[in-house]
Structures are given as C-alpha cells and as structure tokens.
Amino acid sequence: MKDKSHKRHIAKAITWRVVGTVDTILLAWLISGNAFTGFKIGLAEVITKMILYYLHERLWFKGELSIPSGKWNSRKRHGIKAISWRIVGTLDTMILAWIITGNPTTGLKIGLAEVITKMVLYYLHERMWYRIDYGIADKRNGRSSNISIL
Template structure:
C-alpha cells in the first residue's frame, strides 16, 4: 500500500500544480498588469509547491491511517485538507510574489486573492481524486 499511495500522491501533486499554476499566473497577471510577471511568479511556484504539496499529502496520509491500514475519506476531511493546504500555499505565494516583484504589498495582494479561488479549485480537485482508485487498494467510503 505504501508504494501505491506514493504514486497516487505524486500524481495528485502534479495535477494540482497544473491547476494551481494556471490560477497563480492569471491572478498575478491581473494584479500586476504584466503577463511576464505572472509567468515568473507562476513558474517560481512550480518546484516549491510540488515539494510542499507532496509533504502535505504524506502528512495527511499518515494522520488518516486506521489501525487496519485502510484510508478513510470524507467531505469533512477534504475541507480540512483544503484549509491546511491553503495556509501553506498562500504563505509560499506571498513570499515568492514579494521576491519576484520586490514589493511586499504586491505579494500580499496576490496571496490573498488566491485564498478563495484556490480553496474552491482545491476542493474540486480533491473530489475528483476521491472518485478514482488510482494508488489505492482499500478504501472505506
């Protein structure tokens, strides 16, 4: 189960990063008025967010293992994961935006603008992944 769950978490990290990067690029472009700045911020996030997301998935996986090794999923769990991930992701976005633009206020604006869009997108991403059994041998619904 360990190897399968790792494959699943890697696949989830990649698909989420695609969705998240597109959102960051568009929001950064809108806020700064510069598409190149949006691309720089979005691309800077790719590596940091993939690593952070993988770690987040592993932590939640270890928290959720039952005594029998069966992963339990629920809407409440997805909402809790959404909020914890958004906290980590928003801090990362704010710091990277500040570094790319040189302006802490711009970093704050971009990070805060992502709060709503990313939570909605992340929740939907979790629900889509919940419907697939890729990387799971046993699951209790």
C-alpha cells in the first residue's frame, strides 16, 4: 500500500503556512512600524517555513510509528510537537528578520513575540487536523480517507 500521508503533510504545511505568515506579517509590521518590512519578512518565510515544516511533520510521523499505541495522549503529543516546531520556527523568523531589517534586536523582538502567538495558533491548528482524516489510510480498506471533520 502506498503511503498517502505525504498529501496530508503537504496540506498541513500549506494551511499552517497561511496562518503563520499572516501572524508574522502583523507582528513584524507592529514591531518594525513598517508594513512593507512586515510583508517582506512574512513572504520570505513562506519558502523556508514550508520546507522546515514539511521536514518537521515527516520526522514526527516517522517517530509516531515506533511509539506503541496508547503511549501518546493526543493533547500531550500536540503540545510537545508545538514546542519543537516553535523552536525551529522562531529561529528561522529571527534570522530572516535580522537579515531583512539589518537589525538583530528587531529580529529578536519579532521572534520573541511569535513564541506566544504561534504556540497558541499551532496548537489550535494541530487540534483541527487531528479531527480531519484527510491523507490517513482507512484501516478497514487500506485506502486514503476523504476529509471528514468529526
């Protein structure tokens, strides 16, 4: 059976990137005082974050396969996953903001503001995707399920 989870991880990467980019643009705009700077930082992140997020998803998916069923409470798992992603995402944002603004302090401020907003948004994103079957093989027939919000 072909692994259908790639479609799911790509869809999650796209939906998260939309949410994350809007958050970054708004925070960078508020902190820098310049809307254009906010857009440059937010748009620069689109490529780097999509790649990093996809890799993060694949690592978590691979790790899931070796964990016995019932060992991970979904809320605990999503909380730990949110923390690990936030570390990667914040470092990426700080570096990009520093490069774009030329100011390491601005990069640090934007990155620190994101820690709070993105942790909350990411947790909510994970909870939503936990309820969607898209890209998960149906155990009864081995086929990928359609979107089904429970």
